[in-house]
Amino acid sequence: MENESKRYMAPGKHVLMGNVAMAEGAMAAGLTFFGGYPITPSTEVPEHLVWRLPEAGGAFIQMEDELAAINSVAGASVAGAKAMTATSGPGTSLMAETISMAAAMEIPLVICDVQRNGPGTGLVTAPHHNDVFQCKYSGNGEYEVIAYAPMSCQELYDLTIEAFNAAETYRCPTYVLSDAYLGHLHEPVVIPTAEEVKKLVVARAILDKPNQEKFTFLDREGNIQIPPAPVLGTPNFPTTFISQPHGPDGIPVNEDQVLKPNTLLVEKITKNVEKIARTEAYMLDDAEVVIIAYGLTARVCYHVVNLARKEGLKAGLFRLVTIWPFPYERVKSVVAGAKAIVVPEMNLGLMAGEVERCKPLAMPMYKVPKIADIHEPGEILAVVRKAKEAHP
Amino acid sequence: MITRPDDLPEEELLLSGTRSCAGCSMSLMYRTAIKALGKNTIITVPASCLTVLHGLYHKQSVLVNVIHTTFETTAASASGIVAALEALGLDEKITVVGFAGDGGTSDIGIQGLSGAAERNTNFIYACYDNEMYSNTGTQRSGQTPYMAYTTTTPHGKLEHKKNIPMIMLAHNIPYIATTCASYPLDVFNKFTRAKQFKGTRYIHVLAPCPPGWGYPTHESIEIGKLAVRTGIFPLYEIIDGKMFLSKESEPYLDPRKRLPVADYLKKQGRFKHITQQHIDTYQEYVNGQWDFISKML
Ligand SMILES: Cc1ncc(C[n+]2csc(CCOP(=O)(O)OP(=O)(O)O)c2C)c(N)n1
Ligand code: SF4
Numbered sequence: 001m002e003n004e005s006k007r008y009m010a011p012g013k014h015v016l017m018g019n020v021a022m023a024e025g026a027m028a029a030g031l032t033f034f035g036g037y038p039i040t041p042s043t044e045v046p047e048h049l050v051w052r053l054p055e056a057g058g059a060f061i062q063m064e065d066e067l068a069a070i071n072s073v074a075g076a077s078v079a080g081a082k083a084m085t086a087t088s089g090p091g092t093s094l095m096a097e098t099i100s101m102a103a104a105m106e107i108p109l110v111i112c113d114v115q116r117n118g119p120g121t122g123l124v125t126a127p128h129h130n131d132v133f134q135c136k137y138s139g140n141g142e143y144e145v146i147a148y149a150p151m152s153c154q155e156l157y158d159l160t161i162e163a164f165n166a167a168e169t170y171r172c173p174t175y176v177l178s179d180a181y182l183g184h185l186h187e188p189v190v191i192p193t194a195e196e197v198k199k200l201v202v203a204r205a206i207l208d209k210p211n212q213e214k215f216t217f218l219d220r221e222g223n224i225q226i227p228p229a230p231v232l233g234t235p236n237f238p239t240t241f242i243s244q245p246h247g248p249d250g251i252p253v254n255e256d257q258v259l260k261p262n263t264l265l266v267e268k269i270t271k272n273v274e275k276i277a278r279t280e281a282y283m284l285d286d287a288e289v290v291i292i293a294y295g296l297t298a299r300v301c302y303h304v305v306n307l308a309r310k311e312g313l314k315a316g317l318f319r320l321v322t323i324w325p326f327p328y329e330r331v332k333s334v335v336a337g338a339k340a341i342v343v344p345e346m347n348l349g350l351m352a353g354e355v356e357r358c359k360p361l362a363m364p365m366y367k368v369p370k371i372a373d374i375h376e377p378g379e380i381l382a383v384v385r386k387a388k389e390a391h392p
Numbered sequence: 393m394i395t396r397p398d399d400l401p402e403e404e405l406l407l408s409g410t411r412s413c414a415g416c417s418m419s420l421m422y423r424t425a426i427k428a429l430g431k432n433t434i435i436t437v438p439a440s441c442l443t444v445l446h447g448l449y450h451k452q453s454v455l456v457n458v459i460h461t462t463f464e465t466t467a468a469s470a471s472g473i474v475a476a477l478e479a480l481g482l483d484e485k486i487t488v489v490g491f492a493g494d495g496g497t498s499d500i501g502i503q504g505l506s507g508a509a510e511r512n513t514n515f516i517y518a519c520y521d522n523e524m525y526s527n528t529g530t531q532r533s534g535q536t537p538y539m540a541y542t543t544t545t546p547h548g549k550l551e552h553k554k555n556i557p558m559i560m561l562a563h564n565i566p567y568i569a570t571t572c573a574s575y576p577l578d579v580f581n582k583f584t585r586a587k588q589f590k591g592t593r594y595i596h597v598l599a600p601c602p603p604g605w606g607y608p609t610h611e612s613i614e615i616g617k618l619a620v621r622t623g624i625f626p627l628y629e630i631i632d633g634k635m636f637l638s639k640e641s642e643p644y645l646d647p648r649k650r651l652p653v654a655d656y657l658k659k660q661g662r663f664k665h666i667t668q669q670h671i672d673t674y675q676e677y678v679n680g681q682w683d684f685i686s687k688m689l
Contacts (some may be wrong), residue, residue: 064500
């Protein structure tokens with residue numbers, strides 16, 4: 001049973017490891033079930049929750065593999081619990097099928113992916129933002145996910161709460177994308193009071209009895225609605241979850257009716273992108289060189305912008321706090337007035353492809369790839385200078 | 393069968409300077425096991441301490457062929473290797489071995505192992521059992537014993553070990569053996585014997601791990617011997633369904649000869665927190681295990 005006094009950390013400043021800050025964010029968000037499997041560099045998340053969650057009345061299971069881990073999370077979620085797993089690339093690979101299933105069944109769940117270098121085993125303690133496509137595209141079928149890319153231990157705490165809220169609101173797989181460096185970084189984290197935290201948290205909405213009113217994908221104005229999920233085992237409401245395309249009442253549809261539910265599964269996210277996407281703008285008003293970055297790399301870029309400005313270079317940063325759904329419209333307007341775009345990423349240039357889709361064809365774009373390590377500010381600054389020189 | 397350390401082949405297939413910890417009994421056992429297997433061996437290994445021991449290409453520590461497969465796929469990977477060698481007509485010359493940790497065997501890898509054994513795939517599957525996920529920093533596995541501390545069983549594990557050799561027995565495979573790193577001759581003989589059979593052969597090796605179990609590095613051999621002398625880890629072979637107790641374990645069929653389990657438990661940090669009640673439960677479990685064995689003989 002819930003033991004509320006133990007759920008929340010003492011308010012104030014704590015020095016926390018990134019993986020622990022993420023775990024505490026989940027606690028604050030109302031995590032009741034964690035199903036996981038050890039894998040470097042995410043293992044401190046289960047190692048922390050193995051004692052933190054039970055003391056607050058929640059349940060922790062170390063499962064026998066990642067397939068089991070994600071399915072225990074999906075199971076717990078349909079039983080009414082806020083549930084999460086934590087893993088790294090190889091684990092996320094094994095979870096792919098169930099993530100697709102959860103998207104189809106509209107099961108809220110949170111996956112913390114502490115990214116490490118790949119492909120394959122890779123360098124297990126080296127960071128590499130190489131799961132940014134995997135998190136969206138690994139499962140079969142067309143579906144959308146929400147993915148947060150924090151850049152500090154504070155954000156690992158704050159954005160994990162947000163990720164749980166997003167998962168509940170949009171009923172879809174939601175990721176917190178950390179990495180080997182961020183997960184093992186120790187930093188001060190300011191923990192709010194329990195009262196403040198409670199105000200932030202979106203509770204699980206439960207459809208506890210059949211209600212035709214709520215069985216609808218669209219409201220009267222034609223906006224997409226995401227009805228609350230029935231919970232398995234609710235009295236008077238036996239129900240079935242099945243990962244076939246379903247109508248608003250949850251009942252599977254035939255081939256000739258499948259377009260609408262499949263479209264809505266995607267559009268409930270893409271049409272709400274303005275509500276879901278979180279971005280930050282830094283010195284963009286007069287920026288001629290626009291840097292677009294996310295995760296730990298973005299943190300370096302704030303510094304790069306300051307350095308560039310000192311040299312009289314008009315650089316600005318557009319930071320993607322969420323990388324999925326991708327805010328195409330926002331990026332379009334940000335780059336519209338720029339002379340050049342610089343996209344530093346801790347990979348060979350994955351999200352740069354999305355940026356490419358938003359920019360005028362003729363606009364120059366420079367990738368600044370870095371693998372298994374964090375960029376030195378100078379590396380990005382050099383490209384900013386080059387961009388400015390080439391396109392004065 | 394060899395009876396003296398002098399009889400072990402002199403040629404070393406495991407070179408010095410591996411990346412395993414000081415006092416790692418898994419590396420000692422592996423050194424002996426691959427002497428028995430010989431150079432014409434392909435070993436497939438999942439993520440584990442054994443991967444680390446092997447080192448990286450150009451700096452590898454072994455003179456046998458190794459493929460590092462994904463964590464859950466040891467036996468599936470071996471199945472493919474065996475099938476290819478058969479198709480190429482090389483299967484008589486080359487021994488195929490899957491060598492995995494206890495986590496890779498009893499948890500994430502058991503599905504592939506069961507599938508391969510059901511097809512009686514012609515290979516040796518060896519599990520070195522350090523009773524936890526040592527490579528990722530000592531989390532519990534299905535082989536972690538009752539009450540042992542790991543980072544994911546902070547108050548001690550509530551369940552007993554999963555009995556993998558018996559699960560393998562249910563697959564009707566021709567050869568099953570248990571052995572322990574503290575008895576190199578037994579390790580050598582059992583790997584040698586396994587080579588003489590065709591079909592799936594399973595060897596389970598207890599391999600004490602100093603950092604994971606919490607004892608000084610020079611005590612690995614003694615700890616392994618205590619596991620046998622307390623009767624906690626019986627050494628046996630099962631040949632075509634019939635069990636034979638190995639000579640190291642024979643005396644302990646008689647309960648009076650077994651050392652009390654506490655002698656073993658109290659030497660290890662991972663059992664530091666246990667009470668007399670836990671010790672009694674442990675002892676009962678061990679006695680029950682021997683009742684079962686005596687019926688099998
Ligand atoms: C799919 C997948 N999940 C998790 C891991 C992380 N991992 C690597 S080794 C290991 C533990 C191995 O334990 P065991 O098989 O007992 O061997 P030991 O480390 O004890 O030698 C884990 C969990 C991985 N490499 N791949
Ligand atoms: S952790 Fe244990 S099993 Fe792994 S190398 Fe070290 S001693 Fe050997």
